[in-house]
Amino acid sequence: MSGPPVSRGFRGRQRGAPSGRIPPGQHLVGDFPVLSAGPTPEPDLTAWNFTLEDGQSPIGQWSWHEFEALPQTEVTVDIHCVTTWSKLDTHWRGVTVDTLLEAAGLSEPPGPFVLAHSDGGYTTNLPSEDLLDGKAMIATHFEDEPLDPEHGGSARLLVPHLYLWKSAKWVRKLQFLDHDQRGFWEELGYHSYGDPWREQRYDGD
Amino acid sequence: MTDRQGGALPLDGNAEGGLLRELFAPDVTAAEVTCDGCGAVAAVGAVRVYGAAMGAVFRCAHCDTVVIRLTQTPAGLFLDMRGARRLFVAAPEL
Amino acid sequence: MTVTEAPVAAPARRLQWMTATVREVIAETPRANSLVLEVPAWPGHRAGQHVDVRLTGEDGYQAQRSYSIASAPESPSLAITVERIAEGEVSPYLAGEARPGDVFELRGPIGGYFVWTTALEGPLLLVAGGSGVVPLMAMLRHRAAAGGTAPATLLYSSRTVDDIIYHAELERLGGEGGARVVHTLTRRQPPGWNGFARRIDRAMLEAVGFPVGARPRIFICGPTPLVEAAARTLRDIGHAPNLIKTERFGPTGGLQ
Numbered sequence: 001m002s003g004p005p006v007s008r009g010f011r012g013r014q015r016g017a018p019s020g021r022i023p024p025g026q027h028l029v030g031d032f033p034v035l036s037a038g039p040t041p042e043p044d045l046t047a048w049n050f051t052l053e054d055g056q057s058p059i060g061q062w063s064w065h066e067f068e069a070l071p072q073t074e075v076t077v078d079i080h081c082v083t084t085w086s087k088l089d090t091h092w093r094g095v096t097v098d099t100l101l102e103a104a105g106l107s108e109p110p111g112p113f114v115l116a117h118s119d120g121g122y123t124t125n126l127p128s129e130d131l132l133d134g135k136a137m138i139a140t141h142f143e144d145e146p147l148d149p150e151h152g153g154s155a156r157l158l159v160p161h162l163y164l165w166k167s168a169k170w171v172r173k174l175q176f177l178d179h180d181q182r183g184f185w186e187e188l189g190y191h192s193y194g195d196p197w198r199e200q201r202y203d204g205d
Numbered sequence: 206m207t208d209r210q211g212g213a214l215p216l217d218g219n220a221e222g223g224l225l226r227e228l229f230a231p232d233v234t235a236a237e238v239t240c241d242g243c244g245a246v247a248a249v250g251a252v253r254v255y256g257a258a259m260g261a262v263f264r265c266a267h268c269d270t271v272v273i274r275l276t277q278t279p280a281g282l283f284l285d286m287r288g289a290r291r292l293f294v295a296a297p298e299l
Numbered sequence: 300m301t302v303t304e305a306p307v308a309a310p311a312r313r314l315q316w317m318t319a320t321v322r323e324v325i326a327e328t329p330r331a332n333s334l335v336l337e338v339p340a341w342p343g344h345r346a347g348q349h350v351d352v353r354l355t356g357e358d359g360y361q362a363q364r365s366y367s368i369a370s371a372p373e374s375p376s377l378a379i380t381v382e383r384i385a386e387g388e389v390s391p392y393l394a395g396e397a398r399p400g401d402v403f404e405l406r407g408p409i410g411g412y413f414v415w416t417t418a419l420e421g422p423l424l425l426v427a428g429g430s431g432v433v434p435l436m437a438m439l440r441h442r443a444a445a446g447g448t449a450p451a452t453l454l455y456s457s458r459t460v461d462d463i464i465y466h467a468e469l470e471r472l473g474g475e476g477g478a479r480v481v482h483t484l485t486r487r488q489p490p491g492w493n494g495f496a497r498r499i500d501r502a503m504l505e506a507v508g509f510p511v512g513a514r515p516r517i518f519i520c521g522p523t524p525l526v527e528a529a530a531r532t533l534r535d536i537g538h539a540p541n542l543i544k545t546e547r548f549g550p551t552g553g554l555q
Binding site: 214215216217218219220222223226227230231232233234235248249250251253257258298 | 313314349351365406407409410411412413414522523524544545546547548549550551
Binding site for chain 2: 034036082165184188189205
C-alpha cells in the first residue's frame, strides 16, 4: 500500500538526531515561544498566595511577601516543550519544593503523587519524587527579571527534567495525593510522566 | 503577528473545523454551543480557542469556562465537553 | 470539475485527504502567492471556507496547516493564497518553493459558520487585516460571478501598499459599481496617499460601514487583536452580534 504523496522539496523543521542536550524529536529555538491553555491572568501580588495541600487539608500557605522571604535558589537549565522546541541554558530563580516542604515542617511529601493547580483551572500531575532534591521549584524570576505573565508570572512550577507542560504556569497550589490524578492535558491523552529523553509525549508512549 | 509578541493569542473554532469533521459528520463550526458555566450561547466557529499545537481549548467569551477540549494523539482523538451544556446543529447543516 | 450553483447546505460527508497538484503559481505580493490547484473530484465549496493542507517530506515527516480558499465557488479552478511567515514550517514551502507539478494533500471544504452566499440578503461589510482578506476575497469573487447586487464594502488593513493582496483585482471590482474597497495602510504610505493611514478604529468603521439600520452581514478576518477590536467596536456601534462573524488568523503554536 503506498503512503501519502511526498511533496518535492519539503523539508520541515530541522530536527537533529538526539545529541547531547537536545532530546529526540526536538529542535533548538533561540526565542521563548508562548503557548497557553487560556488567557494570561492579570498578576495581583496582593491577592496572590501559594498553598501546599495534603489531600483537602492545607499544610502550608505563603503570601507573596512571605514567599519572597523564603530561601531562594537559582538554576540554569534546559527546557523542552512537547510541541518539539527546546531552549538551552535558561536561568530561573525561585523557591525549591524542598524548601517549601521544610518551611511547612515536613521532612518528606505527605503523599506519593502531586496535582499542581493554576489560576484559570489548569492542572498537571506528577510523582512527588520528581519535585524533590532540587528537581523542581516555584519560579518567580526568569533571566534575572520578574517572570512575565505570558511565561507564567507571577510564579510558575518549574520541573525541567519533564516536558514543559508539567511546569504549570500561574501555579497556586501543590496538592499531595495518595493516587495519581490526571491533569488537564493528561486526561486528554498526554503522558502522565512526560520524560523528554524517552519521548513520553502521549499516554502509552 | 506571532505568538512571541506577548501572550499566546487565541484562534477560534473555525481553525478546528477539519479536526471536528473527523468526529462529527456535519460541520459543527456553525453549531451553537451553550456554556455550562454561564449559559451563554455561541457558534462553535466564533469561540476563542487556546492551546495551539497541544490541543484545542475552547473557552467561553463571557466566563472563560472551558466548553470544549480536543486533542489528537497517536491513540486517537479525545473530546471533552463537560463545560458544554448543549450543542445544537441546525437542520440545514445535517 | 463541474461548475454548480453553490448549495445553501453542504452535504454531510466524511472528509478525505485528496491529492492537489499545483497548476499555477501567482505572486500576489513579495510575501504572498496564490496557488491554482487541480483537485480531482473536488466537491465544490462556499465562499469563506478553508482547506487543510498536509505536506509529507521524503523521510515521512508531516506538517499540516489550514488555508482559506481564495477562489469563488463558480471558478473552474480551486485556489488558495498563502502568506509566507518568517520561520514558519509550511508557508515558506507553499509560498516560496512550490511550483507547477508539485503535489500535496488537501482536505475540505471546511467551515459552516464563516460562509456567505448571495442568497443571504442584506448589504455585506467585510473587514480584513493582512492575509485575512483571502476568505473575504472569495466572497467578493462569488458576488461578482453570481451577479450579486446588494451593496458590499471591504475595509482592508495592510502595512504598506506592497502588502495589499489582489490589489489590481480589487480596484477592478470597485470600479464596476460593484464592491466598494477602502484601504488603510498602517505602517507606511506611498507619496500622495490620501487614504486612511492608521489602524482600524471606530471612526473609520462608522465612516466606511453601513448604518446599523441597514442590518449588514459583517465578516471580519485577520489577526486576533484586529478581529476582536473590530467586532467589539461594531457591536458598540449597534450592529447585532448575530450579524457579525469572525475568523481569527494566526500561528498554531508552531508558527505557520
